Structure formats: structure tokens, C-alpha cells
Amino acid sequence: MATPTVTSGPGTPGTGEPVVGKPARARRGSRIPLTPKVVVGAAILFVFALIAVFGPMIAPHSADWQANATSSTPLPPSGKFLLGTDQQQHDIFSQVLAGGRDTLLIAFVAGLVATCLSVLIGVTAGYVGGWVDEALSILSNIFLALPGLLILMVVMTPLPPADTDNPLLIGLVIALTAWAWGARVLRAQTLALRNQDYVESARVIGERKPRIIVFEILPNLLPILASSFIFTVIYGIGTYVSLSWLGVISPATSTWGTMLNTAQQDSAILGGYWWWYAPPAACVALVGIALALLNFGIDEIINPRLRSARDNRKGVKYVLGLTPVLRTADRTRVGGTHRAAPGPAGLPTPVAAASEGKSK
Numbered sequence: 001m002a003t004p005t006v007t008s009g010p011g012t013p014g015t016g017e018p019v020v021g022k023p024a025r026a027r028r029g030s031r032i033p034l035t036p037k038v039v040v041g042a043a044i045l046f047v048f049a050l051i052a053v054f055g056p057m058i059a060p061h062s063a064d065w066q067a068n069a070t071s072s073t074p075l076p077p078s079g080k081f082l083l084g085t086d087q088q089q090h091d092i093f094s095q096v097l098a099g100g101r102d103t104l105l106i107a108f109v110a111g112l113v114a115t116c117l118s119v120l121i122g123v124t125a126g127y128v129g130g131w132v133d134e135a136l137s138i139l140s141n142i143f144l145a146l147p148g149l150l151i152l153m154v155v156m157t158p159l160p161p162a163d164t165d166n167p168l169l170i171g172l173v174i175a176l177t178a179w180a181w182g183a184r185v186l187r188a189q190t191l192a193l194r195n196q197d198y199v200e201s202a203r204v205i206g207e208r209k210p211r212i213i214v215f216e217i218l219p220n221l222l223p224i225l226a227s228s229f230i231f232t233v234i235y236g237i238g239t240y241v242s243l244s245w246l247g248v249i250s251p252a253t254s255t256w257g258t259m260l261n262t263a264q265q266d267s268a269i270l271g272g273y274w275w276w277y278a279p280p281a282a283c284v285a286l287v288g289i290a291l292a293l294l295n296f297g298i299d300e301i302i303n304p305r306l307r308s309a310r311d312n313r314k315g316v317k318y319v320l321g322l323t324p325v326l327r328t329a330d331r332t333r334v335g336g337t338h339r340a341a342p343g344p345a346g347l348p349t350p351v352a353a354a355s356e357g358k359s360k
Contacts, residue, residue: 035300041293048287052104055097063098063254065091074273084275087266092259096279099255102167103240104287109171110178110236115229117175118182119218125183126190127213137187140180148177149239153248161250170249174236182228189224193217223298230295234288241284256280 056063067081067089075085083092125136155173156164163169193199194217202212218225243249244257247265251258263269263277 035297037293038297041290041297044286044290045294048100048104048283048290051097052100055100059091059094059097061091061094063090063095065094067091074268074271074276077275083279084273086262086268086273086276090254092275092279095254095259096256096283099259099280100283102253102255103237103257103284106167106171106174106240107233107236107287109168110174110239111229111233113172113175114178114232114236115182115225117179118186118228119221119225121179122183122186123190123213123217123221126187127194127209127217129194133187136183140183140187143177143180144184146177149242151177152239152243153246156243156248161252164248165250165252170240170243171236174239175232178232178235178239182232185224185228186221189221190217193220227295227298230291230298234291234295237284237287256283 067075067085069089071089072087074087075081075089077084081091081093083096085091086095121136121140125133125140152173155176156170199212199216202216207216240249240255241257241260244251244255244261245264247261249255249257249261251261257280259280260277263273266276268274268276
């Protein structure tokens with residue numbers, strides 16, 4: 001049996017008193033899964049957040065600036081124009097820097113509003129129960145069954161061009177079709193939490209329902225709320241770009257979606273002008289990948305199986321063609337060779353069989 005390492009405390013040097021536990025800050029920090037996925041996703045998202053905030057300020061030109069008013073031939077990337085120009089001689093690099101602000105603003109507004117609606121409807125239905133639960137569940141099922149993109153097209157098409165250019169209004173409209181999935185998940189989790197002992201104690205001492213929901217149930221739903229928010233932001237970006245590409249959004253403001261719509265209308269793909277549509281498409285894809293990586297990290301907090309599997313993989317070396325198996329049996333020395341203790345029915349463990357076959 002391995003003996004625990006004895007270390008001296010910082011305040012009692014040389015006493016040999018064992019360290020009982022980690023500091024509270026270290027214990028809290030160990031819950032954050034700083035995996036490569038989370039680090040890469042956070043780094044990419046941070047870069048695009050800087051672009052959204054400072055992009056229009058550092059852009060070489062304004063989004064509607066034209067290099068030449070007489071030519072209609074897109075220019076390829078060069079030292080003068082890093083990402084080339086479009087058919088109207090607009091600088092693509094400047095449009096990419098300026099277009100990230102509204103695109104990300106619309107997505108995050110949609111995610112925030114949809115998450116609030118999910119909490120209001122899902123948690124209320126799960127905790128109150130009865131006819132309230134049935135009515136809100138039917139409402140959620142209806143919105144889940146409706147085709148969200150078609151509903152948005154029907155709602156956005158009659159609006160005047162000035163309204164389809166408002167990022168806040170667009171974000172609110174997208175949120176109306178994005179809350180139902182999160183509401184269903186939160187309702188299921190609330191059903192599992194409402195009968196816990198601490199909720200029953202708060203109910204017995206006379207706490208009101210709104211306070212129980214806010215202070216007893218919602219804190220235990222924070223990881224799920226974060227995951228639902230990120231998922232809705234990804235949905236908002238994809239939906240907004242789709243609406244822009246279909247021409248539902250007014251192209252008056254330069255965003256990544258309107259850039260793709262302009263490239264599609266002017267046949268940039270058929271003309272081979274890849275620098276026209278590739279930069280905004282790459283930006284949309286990278287933001288989606290960054291959010292997905294963060295969502296994977298949050299999923300490791302929500303799912304105990306993923307978290308324990310990640311912890312058990314530490315220190316295991318993977319070899320191509322071999323399946324790693326954690327050795328749990330004590331090794332014994334028989335006849336000058338190391339053998340593992342036999343498993344059930346006198347059979348050797350898989351690790352022992354693999355190692356013996358390799359030695360032979």
C-alpha cells in the first residue's frame with residue numbers, strides 16, 4: 001500500500017503535519033474543466049469579441065467605401081486590399097471587421113431573450129405542475145413542431161426595410177422561435193429538483209414560490225442555463241445568416257450575412273471570386289466552432305459520467321491498435337515473471353493477458 005506523502009504546512013515548518021485538504025479557491029477552480037477544447041473555444045470567441053467591439057474603429061475604410069466607382073470587376077487579394085474587393089469595389093476586409101458587431105449582437109440578444117423565456121416557462125411549468133404545467137407544455141410542443149425559419153420569414157417579410165435593419169428587433173424575433181427546446185430541458189430538471197429536501201424545507205417554513213424558484217432551484221440549473229444559452233446563440237447566428245442569405249434582411253447595413261447575400265446575388269461562386277464569400281463564411285463557422293467547444297466543456301460539468309471519464313483518462317497512454325484498460329488487480333511475482341492476480345473464475349485480467357501475449 002502506498003503511503004501518503006507528508007508535507008509541512010506553510011505556518012508550521014518542519015512539524016511534519018499532513019495537509020488535510022486543498023484551499024477553497026483551489027477546490028472551486030478544480031470544477032472548471034480547463035481542457036484544450038475550452039481553452040481554444042474561449043480564445044477564438046475572445047478574438048471575435050474584440051473584432052465586434054473595435055472592428056469598425058480599426059477598419060481601413062468604411063463599409064460603404066468604394067475603391068473605384070467606374071469598375072465592376074472584383075479585385076483579388078493584394079497588398080492594397082488584403083481580402084480583395086467585391087463587384088461594387090467595396091473593401092472586403094473592412095466589411096468583415098465592421099460586420100461582426102451586428103451579427104454577434106443579434107445572436108447574443110436572441111440567446112439572452114430565449115434563455116429568459118425558457119426559464120420563465122420551463123421552470124414555472126416544472127415547479128407549479130397541474131394545469132399550468134399542461135398548458136405550458138402544450139405551448140412548448142407547438143413551438144417545437146413549428147418550422148422556425150419559415151415562421152421568421154413570414155414575420156420578417158411584411159416589415160419595412162428600416163425594421164429589418166434593426167439588430168435588437170431581429171434578435172427578439174429570432175428568440176421567439178428559439179426558447180422551446182431550453183424550456184423542455186429546464187422543465188425536466190425542475191421536476192427532479194422540486195422534491196429535494198432543501199426545496200421541501202423552504203416550502204415548509206413558508207417561503208413563497210417565486211423565492212423558492214429563484215434562490216433554491218435556479219442556482220442548481222446554472223450549468224444547464226449556460227449550455228442552453230450557448231446553444232441558442234449558435235442557433236441565432238445560423239438563423240440570421242440564413243435569413244440574410246435568403247434576402248429577408250435589409251442589406252443596408254454590412255454584416256456577415258448581408259455580405260453572403262450580396263455575393264450570392266452577384267454570382268460570386270460562378271465567377272470564381274472566392275475572396276468575396278469565403279471570409280464572412282469562415283467567420284461564421286469559427287464563431288460556431290468556438291461556441292460548440294465551450295458547450296462541450298460545460299457538458300462535462302453537467303454530465304458526471306463525462307467528468308469522471310475525463311479524470312480517469314489522466315496518466316493513461318494510448319497506443320494505436322490497443323484498448324487501454326485500467327489495472328485494478330495487484331501484481332504478483334510468480335516464477336520470476338510479473339503476473340496479475342487472476343480475475344473471476346481464475347481467469348487473468350485483460351491487461352495481464354495482453355502483456356503476456358506481447359512478451360511472448
